[in-house]
Amino acid sequence: MSEVSVTENAGGPAPAADRLVVLDHVNKHFGALHVLQDIDLTINRGEVVVVIGPSGSGKSTLCRTINRLETIDSGSITIDGKPLPQEGRELARLRADVGMVFQSFNLFAHKTVLENVMLGQTKVRRTDKAKAAEKARALLDRVGVGTQADKYPAQLSGGQQQRVAIARALAMDPKVMLFDEPTSALDPEMINEVLDVMQQLARDGMTMVVVTHEMGFARSAANRVVFMADGRIVEEAEPNQFFNNPRSERAKDFLSKILHH
Amino acid sequence: MNVLLDYLPEFRDGFLGTLAITASSGLLALVLGVLIAGFRVSPIPPLRAFGTGWVTVLRNTPLTLLFLVAFFVVPQILFQGASPFVLATLALGFYTSSFVCEAVRSGINTVPLGQAEAARSIGMTFTQTLRLIVLPQATRTVLAPLSSILIALTKNSAIAGAFSFAELFSVSKLLNDKGYTVAWIFLWTALGYLVITFSISGLFRLLERRMGVAR
Numbered sequence A: 001m002s003e004v005s006v007t008e009n010a011g012g013p014a015p016a017a018d019r020l021v022v023l024d025h026v027n028k029h030f031g032a033l034h035v036l037q038d039i040d041l042t043i044n045r046g047e048v049v050v051v052i053g054p055s056g057s058g059k060s061t062l063c064r065t066i067n068r069l070e071t072i073d074s075g076s077i078t079i080d081g082k083p084l085p086q087e088g089r090e091l092a093r094l095r096a097d098v099g100m101v102f103q104s105f106n107l108f109a110h111k112t113v114l115e116n117v118m119l120g121q122t123k124v125r126r127t128d129k130a131k132a133a134e135k136a137r138a139l140l141d142r143v144g145v146g147t148q149a150d151k152y153p154a155q156l157s158g159g160q161q162q163r164v165a166i167a168r169a170l171a172m173d174p175k176v177m178l179f180d181e182p183t184s185a186l187d188p189e190m191i192n193e194v195l196d197v198m199q200q201l202a203r204d205g206m207t208m209v210v211v212t213h214e215m216g217f218a219r220s221a222a223n224r225v226v227f228m229a230d231g232r233i234v235e236e237a238e239p240n241q242f243f244n245n246p247r248s249e250r251a252k253d254f255l256s257k258i259l260h261h
Numbered sequence B: 001m002n003v004l005l006d007y008l009p010e011f012r013d014g015f016l017g018t019l020a021i022t023a024s025s026g027l028l029a030l031v032l033g034v035l036i037a038g039f040r041v042s043p044i045p046p047l048r049a050f051g052t053g054w055v056t057v058l059r060n061t062p063l064t065l066l067f068l069v070a071f072f073v074v075p076q077i078l079f080q081g082a083s084p085f086v087l088a089t090l091a092l093g094f095y096t097s098s099f100v101c102e103a104v105r106s107g108i109n110t111v112p113l114g115q116a117e118a119a120r121s122i123g124m125t126f127t128q129t130l131r132l133i134v135l136p137q138a139t140r141t142v143l144a145p146l147s148s149i150l151i152a153l154t155k156n157s158a159i160a161g162a163f164s165f166a167e168l169f170s171v172s173k174l175l176n177d178k179g180y181t182v183a184w185i186f187l188w189t190a191l192g193y194l195v196i197t198f199s200i201s202g203l204f205r206l207l208e209r210r211m212g213v214a215r
């Protein structure tokens, strides 16, 4: 994978080199439902973007189109200058560069924690076993579950499982990480242990797209907040600006509901 | 009683014949069934259509008709001079593969979708996802129906006897024609089948228990 090739700047004005994920006029329907309406979104290298919005506004769908777990009807998505290919080997290769963390963890239930973190390395990256195990253990230590390496996912708490899932994604050395409500399925006391890991990742310069309702995380880690409603991006702003001074009525309405109760 | 002793070699050959045809067509059915189940859940539409066609045709055709095709049509086009064993294996294996396919497919459907999505999201191809993540987790639920399918196969193999392949059922027919007491012949024949079917269900119960412990 050479990084040398000059990306064809599709007529865009911004410096192409730093634009890692670019969504251009993306539309998607589920039957009659227009879930993504003309989405334009650019995520720069090293940027942390938090996506918030009411339930059903299309946040998960947006997240999932970026690694093509959902296909789109029109528009284009490019990652590091390359448009998302059709389903197949090439798409698989590209997905390896895009880490994804799910709300429900989705750790491989029949594999141990260590194997979960090794599998992508050995089967997709073709790293040899010893190296993969070494890296997996280092990553598990980094997210604080090193002692659980030989257990099965079902034997771990939700917070531990989610941290393993983050380690599993990191093992692929992704260019960007997508998080779809990573703490929504967790008991309150476990939310922080996962957010701490994500904070650290953000500080280390990882490019991240995070769907979350954790305002604390958004304020302290995000460079930008994207507010979605009814399949549209209604507002984009710096976290402080967005939370203290939202421009749109939809955002004001939404914030008043989640901040005061 | 002594029909067994008098014709021990015939009974033994018949038993081994049934065993051999069951094993070979069972193996063929397993391989084809898993492969076609993969086709049926694949993202490639022509493969899916092929899988659906395969199952629809084979599952809804009487087995005897498949034997007729295998013995009287196939040799004229493809395998000239193929032995009855090979032809019977084809008929039984293809027929049974459609049932194996459906059992495997319903097993695949019991594995949560998130497992496959997680696999794809770390860059596994469709085949890797199926082989490394989905099928291993489907195996447990597939074992019970698979055991029934293989037992049905054992009994279905009797049809091969009518097509000049020496197995248990053809032996019993032979001795029947010679005028031995029907009851004894049937008893010994049935016992032969029981040995095989009991072994199959025992083996699968063992496998189920082993897989239960593994996690």
Ligand SMILES: Nc1ncnc2c1ncn2[C@@H]1O[C@H](COP(=O)(O)OP(=O)(O)OP(=O)(O)O)[C@@H](O)[C@H]1O
Pocket: A030, A033, A035, A053, A054, A055, A056, A057, A058, A059, A060, A061, A062
């Ligand atoms: N596979 C699907 N088939 C049909 N409709 C779907 C599908 N997935 C999502 N939808 C619908 O699309 C809309 C957007 O869903 P999405 O999951 O993207 O919303 P969300 O913003 O993530 O909501 P939440 O906060 O509840 O997770 C919803 O109305 C949902 O019912």
Ligand SMILES: [Mg+2]
Pocket: A059, A060, A061, A180, A181
């Ligand atoms: Mg969602």
